Amino acid sequence: MTEHTGLAVGTEVHGGIPLVRVSGPLDAGTRDLVAVELDAVFETGPESVVLDLCAVDFLGSAGIALLINARHRAARLGIPFAVVADRHAVLRPLRVSQVDSALPLHPTVADALASVRLSST
Template identity: 60%
Template sequence: MNERIPLRATTDELPGPILAIRVSGVLDAETHRAASAEVESAFARKPVAVVLDLTAVDFMGSSGIAVLINAHHRANRLGIAFAVVANTRSVLRPLRVSQVDGTLALHPTVDEAIAAVRLVST
């Protein structure tokens, strides 16, 4: 029997103010609402930028991709810089297959994503 790893999403405030949302576990139809709520809460704080760190996501389904696309569009509407940290096959493969990887600002590390959003938001 496979045991599901529950989704966990936490937000840290970095200087700027930049909010870094770290998501871990499974991001799919059962768990995407928690990730969406964390992202919406971050945008409501009106930061300069949001970095969504998916390096600890073990599986991402189409609902997870929808969270990313919605966050990308919301950031554009609000004028908030937005970047995604993705460096694992479990996240990059679905993004490539769905051709979303060309739409999102993807970075292999949190430091690179933070540097990119700082550059865009200045």
Template identity: 40%
Template structure:
């Protein structure tokens, strides 16, 4: 059953398909509403899922709190042994991730199809924000 959590500036809709959780984020992700995105992404994680794909194609603003949320979610996903990828191909999302150098840590892919393919491949080791 799809979940839908909203704030006036952001909406997150999650669905599950064959063990993969898809989270579609629409609107603006900033300090005023990052908690909505965080709660939805962390709330959809469970041991029955094999991967999380976060689709940011419809995000119009992506601030530093959005990056912090994705890093936190990635750490939780990794602890659960799940796959993780982010789909975003536009500057609003990609540029902040490149500037902060977290794009590779978050498995950023330009399309939803590419992100799905990334979580279907076997992963090479775990993720830790603190590792070199």
């Protein structure tokens, strides 16, 4: 797991599905760390990707842009993508910016993993 300025990011694999876990603030100062991790995951050619934001305590506009870009990249590659978010600090900015409807949001990792498994069959 990589840590910088309060942000930690790392990837674990669950049943062949990469799960990218992020904790701390996701903003202009930290988004590049998450982008590098996601790039590495996408370059492996996964059958799907799950991004866990349950430990994110601040989501800024740069973080929102990162989520949109990851969603578009997964769509271009034809792979299921899901975001796990259950905190007000993440859900509120997504709702206010109306991005919540453009992202496959799930309240738990288990729900997100089940969703991408279903989508990839």
